[in-house]
Amino acid sequence: MTPTANLSLETARNPESLRRTVIEPITRVEGHGKVTLLMDEENRVKQARLHIVEFRGFEKFIQGRPYWEAPVMVQRLCGICPVSHHLAAAKAVDMLVGARRLTPTAEKLRRMLHYGQTLQSHALHFFHLASPDLLFGFDADVARRNIIGVIGAHPDLAVKGVKLRKYGQEVIRVLAGKRVHGIFAIPGGVNKAFTKADRDYLAQDIAQVVAWSLEAVDVARKLYEDNLDLHASFGAFRSNYLSLTTPEGAFDLYDGGLRARDDKGATIFDHVDYTHYLRYIHEEVKSWSYMKFPFIVSLGNDTGWYRVGPLARINNADRMPTPLAEGARKAFMAHGKGEPVHATMAYHWARMIEMLYAAEAIQALLEDPDVFGTDLLVKGEPALEGVGVLEAPRGTLFHHYRIDERDAIVKANLIVSTTNNNTAMNTAVREVAAKYLDGKTLTEGLLNHLEVAIRAYDPCLSCATHALGRMPLQVELRDAEGALVDQLIKDADGALRR
Amino acid sequence: MSKSFFLDGKEIPFKEGQTVLQAALAACHHIPHLCWRPQLEPHSSCRLCTVMISGRPFSSCTQPAMDGQHVISDTPELLALRRSVVQMIFVEGNHYCPSCEESGNCRLQATAYSLGLQDNHFPQQFPKRERDSSHPDVNLDRDRCIRCETCVRASRDLDGKNVFGIHGRGIKSHLAVNSPTGKLGDSDLDAQDQAVALCPTGCLTVKRVGFSVPIGERIYDKEPLEQVQIREFQDFQAQEAHHG
Numbered sequence: 001m002t003p004t005a006n007l008s009l010e011t012a013r014n015p016e017s018l019r020r021t022v023i024e025p026i027t028r029v030e031g032h033g034k035v036t037l038l039m040d041e042e043n044r045v046k047q048a049r050l051h052i053v054e055f056r057g058f059e060k061f062i063q064g065r066p067y068w069e070a071p072v073m074v075q076r077l078c079g080i081c082p083v084s085h086h087l088a089a090a091k092a093v094d095m096l097v098g099a100r101r102l103t104p105t106a107e108k109l110r111r112m113l114h115y116g117q118t119l120q121s122h123a124l125h126f127f128h129l130a131s132p133d134l135l136f137g138f139d140a141d142v143a144r145r146n147i148i149g150v151i152g153a154h155p156d157l158a159v160k161g162v163k164l165r166k167y168g169q170e171v172i173r174v175l176a177g178k179r180v181h182g183i184f185a186i187p188g189g190v191n192k193a194f195t196k197a198d199r200d201y202l203a204q205d206i207a208q209v210v211a212w213s214l215e216a217v218d219v220a221r222k223l224y225e226d227n228l229d230l231h232a233s234f235g236a237f238r239s240n241y242l243s244l245t246t247p248e249g250a251f252d253l254y255d256g257g258l259r260a261r262d263d264k265g266a267t268i269f270d271h272v273d274y275t276h277y278l279r280y281i282h283e284e285v286k287s288w289s290y291m292k293f294p295f296i297v298s299l300g301n302d303t304g305w306y307r308v309g310p311l312a313r314i315n316n317a318d319r320m321p322t323p324l325a326e327g328a329r330k331a332f333m334a335h336g337k338g339e340p341v342h343a344t345m346a347y348h349w350a351r352m353i354e355m356l357y358a359a360e361a362i363q364a365l366l367e368d369p370d371v372f373g374t375d376l377l378v379k380g381e382p383a384l385e386g387v388g389v390l391e392a393p394r395g396t397l398f399h400h401y402r403i404d405e406r407d408a409i410v411k412a413n414l415i416v417s418t419t420n421n422n423t424a425m426n427t428a429v430r431e432v433a434a435k436y437l438d439g440k441t442l443t444e445g446l447l448n449h450l451e452v453a454i455r456a457y458d459p460c461l462s463c464a465t466h467a468l469g470r471m472p473l474q475v476e477l478r479d480a481e482g483a484l485v486d487q488l489i490k491d492a493d494g495a496l497r498r
Numbered sequence: 499m500s501k502s503f504f505l506d507g508k509e510i511p512f513k514e515g516q517t518v519l520q521a522a523l524a525a526c527h528h529i530p531h532l533c534w535r536p537q538l539e540p541h542s543s544c545r546l547c548t549v550m551i552s553g554r555p556f557s558s559c560t561q562p563a564m565d566g567q568h569v570i571s572d573t574p575e576l577l578a579l580r581r582s583v584v585q586m587i588f589v590e591g592n593h594y595c596p597s598c599e600e601s602g603n604c605r606l607q608a609t610a611y612s613l614g615l616q617d618n619h620f621p622q623q624f625p626k627r628e629r630d631s632s633h634p635d636v637n638l639d640r641d642r643c644i645r646c647e648t649c650v651r652a653s654r655d656l657d658g659k660n661v662f663g664i665h666g667r668g669i670k671s672h673l674a675v676n677s678p679t680g681k682l683g684d685s686d687l688d689a690q691d692q693a694v695a696l697c698p699t700g701c702l703t704v705k706r707v708g709f710s711v712p713i714g715e716r717i718y719d720k721e722p723l724e725q726v727q728i729r730e731f732q733d734f735q736a737q738e739a740h741h742g
Contacts, residue, residue, distance in 0.1 A: 068709060069597055069599065072709060073597035076597065176713070186708075186709050187706070192715075407631060407706070408629075
């Protein structure tokens with residue numbers, strides 16, 4: 001079966017005669033986006049779109065800058081996963097200085113940084129942003145459906161979530177000097193050695209972090225399986241999947257070859273050198289969103305769209321390199337019955353398996369003598385073009401730079417993780433709109449169903465801000481002439497008013 | 499008989515020929531300054547080292563110390579003046595500290611932190627400045643130039659080359675390069691020149707070494723600006739004494 005994007009609800013035939021409902025901004029996601037619904041007089045959904053309304057322009061204003069500035073400048077794209085941009089750009093500039101292979105110390109320390117970030121980002125998303133929906137229900141009382149509500153009802157769980165995130169941030173601080181926007185990777189390696197004191201500090205809590213991560217996998221699994229009918233079908237659709245894997249086909253977050261599989265798990269391409277990504281991935285532009293729509297070239301833009309991130313990585317991996325995560329992966333994949341797991345809500349479970357992997361991988365690195373090496377930099381034959389790809393918390397991240405003979409960047413192309421999921425998120429929105437909102441009078445709880453579907457992807461819409469569910473929400477209902485008929489406003493304190 | 503003056507009520511000894519700023523630094527008392535460097539003739543252009551003597555403002559980097567003189571430096575009014583000066587420097591350039599390789603080593607940034615700058619206050623001017631990456635080993639980023647003429651003086655007086663000058667007026671004034679094409683790559687600048695080493699910001703930087711010093715080990719991560727500047731002058735004095 002070909003992946004379905006439910007394109008029938010992408011563009012209505014007669015938008016001018018339909019009522020428009022807008023969810024803006026979408027809450028408990030990183031950055032700003034909005035959802036628009038067009039409905040007819042019988043409240044039938046005729047069009048549903050997720051719009052990314054921000055314009056960043058990093059690809060433009062990095063032009064002219066020296067290449068060694070790229071890993072530091074582009075990480076400002078994001079306040080949640082700057083390490084991803086820092087490392088993807090560093091991998092690209094490694095190529096510019098001819099560093100095809102880093103020293104074992106440098107690569108392992110970069111990996112530790114990346115795993116620390118995956119740990120903190122996934123903990124943030126699951127516990128702070130997503131758990132209120134999962135624990136209280138999609139249409140629970142809005143005043144309770146936030147992290148404060150979680151702290152009140154499940155204080156033990158909430159505290160573990162906060163401490164898991166803190167540990168990931170500490171890994172980043174120890175290596176990069178700051179929890180957010182530190183500097184560690186430089187062309188050809190890293191700028192600082194790891195000391196025994198650093199190891200002793202991080203080793204104090206790592207066993208606890210692994211144990212809590214394992215508990216988090218169980219919580220995510222239980223939430224999914226206890227509501228199997230809902231979670232397996234909510235915003236669910238078949239799709240292709242893209243991720244990096246090791247040469248042996250195992251899960252990897254930092255490096256590897258590109259693997260794409262179709263909705264049945266059959267290989268589309270595998271072990272592709274990511275520096276050739278442009279031969280395999282193209283991007284389509286649509287007039288109503290600032291975010292592009294990537295697709296697999298050989299399949300075309302109708303059926304070549306794909307999903308990335310935790311669900312794609314777990315679906316695509318033949319195995320996890322760490323024992324506890326591998327056990328969790330097997331339990332997860334059993335739900336696919338020999339095929340990939342397609343449920344949008346399964347992202348949360350897959351994300352926790354990845355968090356467990358990150359914790360185990362940090363634990364292994366803390367016991368690895370290579371991390372204490374002092375051989376931190378390599379250089380080789382310089383090149384004028386470099387590509388860096390890794391698996392960011394939200395999915396496959398591409399950085400591509402071209403420089404002139406005087407070290408200035410002349411061209412930059414970034415395909416940010418969330419961009420890869422653009423069609424998928426729009427499809428999820430349309431699936432949910434058609435199933436849950438069609439023919440209904442809109443309420444805050446029903447509208448939250450759309451946000452729940454988007455949140456599952458942990459999108460980083462601007463890679464910049466988030467506000468713990470306290471962002472105001474304003475929904476306007478307008479008639480065919482555009483006049484305001486009704487509105488529902490959620491204030492920053494959670495109070496609802498018309 | 500030794501001579502002395504009073505800086506904010508404290509007695510400061512000085513040697514004949516010393517300026518107020520030199521005497522203060524020699525006695526471990528800091529007066530904020532930016533364009534003055536121990537190795538160079540004073541330029542008195544940034545006005546950050548302004549002090550009050552007998553109710554009148556003077557640049558302490560050029561004002562000779564005088565016996566019995568009362569110098570006022572540490573007052574709310576002078577702090578406000580110095581903040582305004584630094585704010586004007588910021589708005590007349592394009593300074594993006596988060597991605598600048600000199601962050602943590604930058605004298606302008608350290609001065610702003612030292613003075614407690616919270617914002618730019620004045621409207622940002624966004625001057626259009628040309629970057630020059632034509633030199634094989636040195637980057638010239640005019641966005642970060644504060645026109646202190648440190649490189650102009652250092653190239654002329656220490657390197658003996660005369661590579662730099664300031665052209666234009668007002669907001670259009672900019673660092674010019676003395677070469678047939680006006681490009682740095684066609685000048686006789688060398689990456690080891692004092693003109694590059696003494697640049698207080700990220701305007702002149704050696705290529706391909708940016709960010710190699712980790713956060714926590716950069717100049718102003720380890721030591722406050724005031725101590726760095728006092729130590730810098732005292733080291734210079736010791737060197738001068740050693741060389742006779």
